[in-house]
Amino acid sequence: MNKPHDPASDMPAPSGAGRPTLKTIAFMTGLAVTTVSRALKDAPEIGEETRRRVQLVARQVGYRPNRAGVRLRTGKTNVISLVLNTEEQIGGFVSDMIYGISEQLAQTPYHLIVTPYSRNNDPLEPVRYVVETGSADGIIISRTEPDDKRVRYMIERGFPFSAHGRTNMGVAHPFHDFDNYAFASEAVARLAALGRHRLALLAPPSALSYHRHMRDGFSDALAEHGLDEVAFDNVTVDHSIDQIRARTLQLMQRPNRPDGIVSGAGGATFALVAGIEDAGLKLSEDIDIVSKQSANLLHLFRPQLLVVNENIRLAGRELARNVVGAIDGAPTEALQSLTQPGPVVAFRD
Numbered sequence: 001m002n003k004p005h006d007p008a009s010d011m012p013a014p015s016g017a018g019r020p021t022l023k024t025i026a027f028m029t030g031l032a033v034t035t036v037s038r039a040l041k042d043a044p045e046i047g048e049e050t051r052r053r054v055q056l057v058a059r060q061v062g063y064r065p066n067r068a069g070v071r072l073r074t075g076k077t078n079v080i081s082l083v084l085n086t087e088e089q090i091g092g093f094v095s096d097m098i099y100g101i102s103e104q105l106a107q108t109p110y111h112l113i114v115t116p117y118s119r120n121n122d123p124l125e126p127v128r129y130v131v132e133t134g135s136a137d138g139i140i141i142s143r144t145e146p147d148d149k150r151v152r153y154m155i156e157r158g159f160p161f162s163a164h165g166r167t168n169m170g171v172a173h174p175f176h177d178f179d180n181y182a183f184a185s186e187a188v189a190r191l192a193a194l195g196r197h198r199l200a201l202l203a204p205p206s207a208l209s210y211h212r213h214m215r216d217g218f219s220d221a222l223a224e225h226g227l228d229e230v231a232f233d234n235v236t237v238d239h240s241i242d243q244i245r246a247r248t249l250q251l252m253q254r255p256n257r258p259d260g261i262v263s264g265a266g267g268a269t270f271a272l273v274a275g276i277e278d279a280g281l282k283l284s285e286d287i288d289i290v291s292k293q294s295a296n297l298l299h300l301f302r303p304q305l306l307v308v309n310e311n312i313r314l315a316g317r318e319l320a321r322n323v324v325g326a327i328d329g330a331p332t333e334a335l336q337s338l339t340q341p342g343p344v345v346a347f348r349d
Contacts, residue, residue, distance in 0.1 A: 021063075022037055036054050080111070080139070101316040144208065160174075174335035175335075183310075187290035188227065196287075237268040259288070269305065
């Protein structure tokens with residue numbers, strides 16, 4: 001039995017069996033290639049219904065613009081480079097940052113690439129490489145320093161970027177940051193309310209901007225509540241788990257040991273707890289810890305811990321929004337955001 005004739009069978013098949021092209025979408029929608037191209041670029045002369053239909057088909061077939069062709073036509077790569085330290089803290093920081101950035105970029109023509117570097121290398125080198133080779137249209141950096149040579153370099157060259165953290169250079173630039181001053185201040189207030197009197201701070205490395213923010217919030221709150229500081233200066237949140245554990249044990253064996261600790265990173269808090277328990281002490285009885293965390297893990301480890309959550313996915317979205325805005329020439333003051341910490345959460349309550 002003969003099948004009814006399908007007029008669509010008279011149309012030429014889309015060229016190539018591999019990567020979808022504009023011709024693929026034109027074939028599937030019955031539109032001209034030029035119309036498809038304009039619809040994908042949200043051209044105002046293309047009707048809303050046509051734009052929606054073309055963009056739906058493009059998503060269904062997995063269409064991606066040819067970057068080489070885009071660069072030839074526009075001089076742009078449609079790439080954002082996340083320059084990331086390969087030793088960033090544990091607990092989902094890296095994956096959450098990438099997820100947030102990718103989520104925001106999904107609504108744009110831009111794609112994310114990760115440009116890694118090690119702490120043993122000059123952090124300016126990967127930035128210089130991206131800028132000099134033109135391999136991305138914008139850069140996102142982390143581990144920002146008060147006088148950050150990467151920020152200075154990109155400002156001098158007019159290269160779009162956004163920083164995870166603020167500088168103290170007297171120059172406005174795009175950034176997203178977590179208010180570590182407020183975090184430390186609220187952590188001290190909570191420990192004071194629990195009747196703790198001698199507090200220690202496990203801080204970030206002193207070279208990073210957020211060290212000063214956290215340190216200032218901690219010191220100001222100690223003065224406000226009339227509390228004493230127990231020095232804990234020989235270790236930072238960047239030290240290894242074993243190093244933090246050993247130095248915490250030493251700290252807790254002092255005659256004037258602290259009865260409260262503010263921790264600047266969730267990963268480091270695991271080691272703090274191990275060192276405290278090595279000393280034969282108990283959380284919530286002998287000592288309390290208020291810790292920042294970027295992944296909801298600490299309450300599973302020890303419900304006696306007090307935590308403040310930092311939303312790294314939100315940070316990723318904000319950084320992506322800011323760098324795209326910088327590429328588009330938006331005013332710098334519109335590309336700066338600061339997240340306030342949420343409440344101190346006590347899972348033992």
